[in-house]
Amino acid sequence: MRVIMVAVALCLVCSVLVSAAAVVLRPEQELNKALDKKKNILLAAGLIEDDGTGDVDKVYTERVEARLVDLATGEYTDAFPVETFDQREAAKDPEQSIEIPDREDPAGIGRRSRYAPVYLVRESAGSSEYSGVIIPVHGKGLWSTLYGFIALEKDLNTIEGLGFYEHAETPGLGGEVDNPRWKSQWKGKQVYEEGSVEISVIKGKVNPDSPNKAYQVDGLAGATITARGVSNLLHYWMGTGAFQTYITRVREQGLS
Numbered sequence: 069m070r071v072i073m074v075a076v077a078l079c080l081v082c083s084v085l086v087s088a089a090a091v092v093l094r095p096e097q098e099l100n101k102a103l104d105k106k107k108n109i110l111l112a113a114g115l116i117e118d119d120g121t122g123d124v125d126k127v128y129t130e131r132v133e134a135r136l137v138d139l140a141t142g143e144y145t146d147a148f149p150v151e152t153f154d155q156r157e158a159a160k161d162p163e164q165s166i167e168i169p170d171r172e173d174p175a176g177i178g179r180r181s182r183y184a185p186v187y188l189v190r191e192s193a194g195s196s197e198y199s200g201v202i203i204p205v206h207g208k209g210l211w212s213t214l215y216g217f218i219a220l221e222k223d224l225n226t227i228e229g230l231g232f233y234e235h236a237e238t239p240g241l242g243g244e245v246d247n248p249r250w251k252s253q254w255k256g257k258q259v260y261e262e263g264s265v266e267i268s269v270i271k272g273k274v275n276p277d278s279p280n281k282a283y284q285v286d287g288l289a290g291a292t293i294t295a296r297g298v299s300n301l302l303h304y305w306m307g308t309g310a311f312q313t314y315i316t317r318v319r320e321q322g323l324s
């Protein structure tokens with residue numbers, strides 16, 4: 069009897085401790101999550117070192133201005149506060165999202181939220197001139213949905229960088245999307261040719277003599293499905309079904 073009472077008491081004490089730890093640590097977890105997102109935004113634009121070192125909060129506050137975009141019109145909206153807007157949650161809400169017909173869904177995501185954040189990059193700390201914009205993208209690879217950011221220069225065509233902060237592709241195969249050497253190829257590549265999304269990850273190596281080399285990135289050996297997934301998600305998010313209306317507007321009116 070005594071043994072059972074001790075065991076029950078122990079279980080109770082432990083469950084109280086675990087629950088208390090979860091409650092006490094939640095705010096810190098939320099803070100770390102927010103910091104991690106900021107870090108990945110800065111990494112895509114090369115605003116902090118590749119290893120993530122640098123004062124993320126300071127650089128983010130000085131150099132980044134988040135805005136919410138209505139993807140249908142390409143205009144900014146204040147429908148929701150951008151810093152707390154959760155694009156993934158919004159995509160699950162029928163009121164805040166649209167279904168993507170199969171033939172228009174190369175990213176394989178099924179639905180997308182009506183609104184999406186963009187992150188304008190200030191020329192320098194506190195400046196009201198912008199040198200580029202960072203855009204969230206996601207889509208299916210082989211095993212998982214890859215979530216990342218593409219950073220574009222002021223012309224909204226030249227790529228500054230691309231990086232994924234969440235996926236479950238195989239390390240050494242699809243996981244090579246995180247390899248700094250592979251990622252470094254994206255800088256300077258072009259997204260559009262005469263309004264059509266041309267950027268893609270090819271199979272094999274880019275031919276330096278190819279007239280299309282500005283739109284091509286080397287494939288991932290043994291991971292063609294992940295590589296194709298990266299091409300497809302960029303075609304979706306840079307295309308007319310998603311950010312192209314915004315991008316076209318900003319290219320005409322200037323980045324503001």
Ligand SMILES: Cc1cc2nc3c(=O)[nH]c(=O)nc-3n(C[C@H](O)[C@H](O)[C@H](O)COP(=O)(O)O)c2cc1C
Nearest residue numbers: 210237238241242243288289290291292293294295
């Ligand atoms: C255990 C295992 C893990 C794999 N992981 C990936 C992956 O993460 N991404 C991918 O595209 N292919 C992965 N593949 C390979 C695919 O099944 C497929 O063969 C490959 O994408 C074809 O690419 P290739 O034409 O470059 O060889 C994996 C295969 C195995 C057996």
